[in-house]
Amino acid sequence: MRSYDDGCPAAHALDIVGERWSLLIVRELLLGPKRFTDVRSGLPGASANVLSDRLRHLEAAGVVARRRLPPPAASRVYELTEWGRGLEGIIVQLLRWGARSPAIPLDTKVGTDAVILTLRSLFVPAAAQGLDLAVQLVIGERFFSAEITDRALLLNPGMIEHPHATITTDAETLKRLTIGKRSLGVALHAERAVVTGNQDLAERFLDMFRLPESAGAARPDFER
Incomplete structure (x- = not known):
């Protein structure tokens, strides 16, 4: 990996995370x-060798650390260091900035983590006016809790004890139900989603996310 050989902190940051796949x-x-x-499952376009190389680089730079989980899992995992977690704000801003692109590939598939972080980034507080709401999202075998209070969204991995609604679906359908504005009724009929609990509140939750105005020419709609 070549250095920019530039004393600017931004150039140094790009020396660390500027290689392809690193920020992803x-x-x-x-x-x-x-x-x-x-990690590789979330980045299917990257080869195992490239991911191994990038992870080694990020670990050496102090962005990522490895540790072994205790039994019964007893497997090695990668996690962000405290310094590495400081990149979250940058990722969020990149999501918001990229969402304004008139050429954003709306119909290209995305992974679960990308969808959850996109929803965090594109939540519209005004759409949650006067509503306290708890929604359980089930994407594949993963659970995420979405809690809305005082027009603020907390969306994290985990389960909610008494959700108002539970939405079970896949990452691609969730993307289309939120920023793609696909009808929940259509997804239910096509068996791409299941809702338990209050369906009206589930629909209101899904309507709390918006793509920002395009920075240029009108972007194409999602394929339905």
Whole structure:
């Protein structure tokens, strides 16, 4: 990996995380530690050799650390260091900035972590006016708690004891139900989603996310 050989802190930051896949590895670790196979599952376009190389580089730089989970798991995981977690704000701003692109590839598939972080970034507080709400999201075998209070969203891995609604779906369908504005009824009919609890509140939750205005020409709609 070549250096910019520039004393500017921004150039030094890019020496650390500017290589292809590096920031996306950080994205994959923002929601918690992962095994190598789980990181690779979230980045299917990267080869195992490239991911290994980037992880070694990030570990040497102090952005990522490795540790072994206690039994019965007893597997090695990668996690962000305290300094590495400081990149979350940068990832969020990149998500918001990229979402304004008129050429954003809306129909390209995304992984679970990318969708959750996108929802964090594109939440519209005004749409939650006067509502306290707890929604359980189940994406594959993973659980995420979405809690809305005082027009603020807390969206994290985990379970909620008494959610108002539970939405079970896949990452791609969740993306289309939120920023793609696909009808929940259509997704339910196509068996791409299941809702238990209050369906009206589930629909209101899904409507709390918006793509920002395009920075240029009108972007194409999602394929339905």
